[in-house]
Amino acid sequence: MQVDIQHLNKVYRGGVHALTGVDLTIPNGMFGLLGPNGAGKTTLMRILAGILRPSSGTLTVGEYDGNSERGRTAIKRILGYLPQDLGVYPDLSAREFLDYIGILKGLDERKARQQRVEELLELVSLSDVAGRKLKTFSGGMKRRVGIAQALLNDPRLLIVDEPTSGLDPEERIRFRNLLSDLGGDRIVLLSTHIVEDIAQTCRRLAIMNKGHVIFQGSTVELANEAQGKVWLVTTSGPKPEGEITVVSTLNMGTTVQYRVVGDLAASSDATLVEPSLEDSYVWLMRERRAPALSPAR
């Protein structure tokens, strides 16, 4: 199965261009969607999830046409969605919340649904606290409930919007591993502005900025974008100059080590290094800024 998006546009009331001419093909497996805040990632997620309708353009998910009401309903049956701001019902327990969402997803058979709920609680390591009310849950625990509800109907299209924001490193790793395990025979669309999440889990990705897709390809291709543009500068003097972005600064005591991306002015303190995904992302954002548009979401 794959997702095909062609010439997708979304204009909100007030003339805000959230998406402009988006062309995207999302194959099976893990697919990353990267971009700064306001790039249009969440808008694209919501259109894929059938919450919003595009202003123009076409969208197909497998054999379903996302432009028709029937198609959207069919997509929702195979969809698992974890929104950026996950709202829960605070007075329900985790088990009850999942049970309720399962009912809404059409899992009408009680025994099968409850069994599925228990399996997922086990998967996200919340079995011990499943009876506690959600208002007592920490942010990380709520995110785990969120991923569990997204998996209730064994979705073929799983959309997770900023799933690891606010999580501690251990939880973040657990999430990534969980998502990677899921990416075998379904589409998992991971939208985030944390490059490391994509680097660790996705082979293919797209980068958005101001409503446009500015890159689409593999992580290797993205990394190569900044080949010859990433430098390590160790100096006790002033900051390096040139058309550069300082990616990191490490104070070593008597010297300072800068990792920079860009066209560096000639310097004996600079060493060319292999670009990471983050370096390439920074380079790409510098080079392919879209024309100024109203901020997207």
Next chain:
Amino acid sequence: MTFDRLRYELRLLGKPVFLTPVLVVIGFALLLAIANHNVILVARSMGASLEVLLPMAAGVVVATVATYDRALELQLTMPRRYHRTASRRFLFILLWSALVSLLTSLMLYVFNYRRLPEQIATWNQPWQFLTWQLTWLSSTLWLVALGLVLALLVRSRAASGALICALSIAELFFHGYFIDNAPLHPIFLFPLTFDPGASYWLTNRLELLVTAAVLLALAWWLLRLPEFLLANAPGEE
């Protein structure tokens, strides 16, 4: 709808939704019991609670609760469509309010504290009792329909509640205008309280039902617009 789903939907509405009409009736009845023993006055006042207070309470509750969902974004991704879920919630509130109103009217009837419109005073049973239920039914349906539409249009729980209250107070305060001006009869919510001898009582009740149906159709359409539902009015988060 399965029993399991019904259980969850009722839980999500919350106890205050169900307690509000009960507290309104009991509170008002207690106040009357303490303050006054004049049968006519008590009948008039309890009739007013049926026609005014209970419908208003239902309208404010619907305006506040019906379109507020913490997990709205998630609900909008479900194959079970949200406008049906929201409509069911609204229906539960309406049915509960109707049940409380019906029981209250039954108690008033049995204990002879009823105040009948003159138009049906000579009717036979059970038609008199059944038609008398239009006292609260028409006002309730109209106010909850308006509450729902206001909540969806204005996207503010406080404002929609305020407008329901303001409209009710205006009708209470300017009831003379409504009685004296025939064109205003179709939107006069409280004729039994102020004009029990009105010859237009039954027509008024039916007209309110019709306009309530129109408002509900509008609400049904608005519930199918997810962008609308996701937006909050500025400052109303």
Next chain:
Amino acid sequence: MNLLQTMWGVLRYEFRMQIRRPVLWLVFLGFALLDLRAIVSDLQAPNVQSIFMHLSTLQLAATVTSLTNWLPPLGVGILLADRLVRDRRTRVDELLTTLPGTLRMRLLGKYLGVTCASLVPAFLLFLVMVGVTVWTTGNVLLIPACLLCYAAIVLPGMLFIAAFSLACPVVIWLPLYQFLFFGYWFWGNLFSPQVGIPTLNGTILTPIGSVIAASFFSTGRFGEAPPSPVMTGVASLVALLGIAVLVLVALYQFLKWEQARQ
């Protein structure tokens, strides 16, 4: 740290947040339509005009003030009710609790800021009514007289209900408060004691200002009213403002207790 500056800063921003709410203006527009229709036709009715012609400037000002003050306090009370609980809903209160400004100053700033902002459309509506009256009667001296009457008749009641509207939703469900407030407003201000049900209407705790108007200006909503001792008006003013202060103090103590409990 200057606590007054903290309070002033909070006041300014709470004012801005409240005044920017489109629904505040929408609700008062609705009130304006109801009020204008009723009062303009009232002012033009010959029997009303004949009553008003016999009133002094101050009495006429007090009458107009009383006439326009039956709906705006309802709007102020209901639209102010969600301002404190909103901090919890938006999860800003956790951040605010960590800030050095005291809870007392923040609460006072919030109370004054949202009340002043909510009063702006109410006051503008009042000015429109004053304008209509000045136009009808040709008496320009009504303007300062009406301003004086607004301060004496309207403001104490507004401050009274603002205090309750800020405090009560902290402990009871907001929609229930709105509904009870509506019921209270009708029962405690517009319900006639002659109906036979006990009511606060006509006592010194009448926030609509009718007791103050009768006492200071010998007027009611429809012109001259039976004379009432000035001390009754003073008592009403003191009672309304005093209770407002007590409610705010109680709110502050409750919030402090809640914080300590966590």
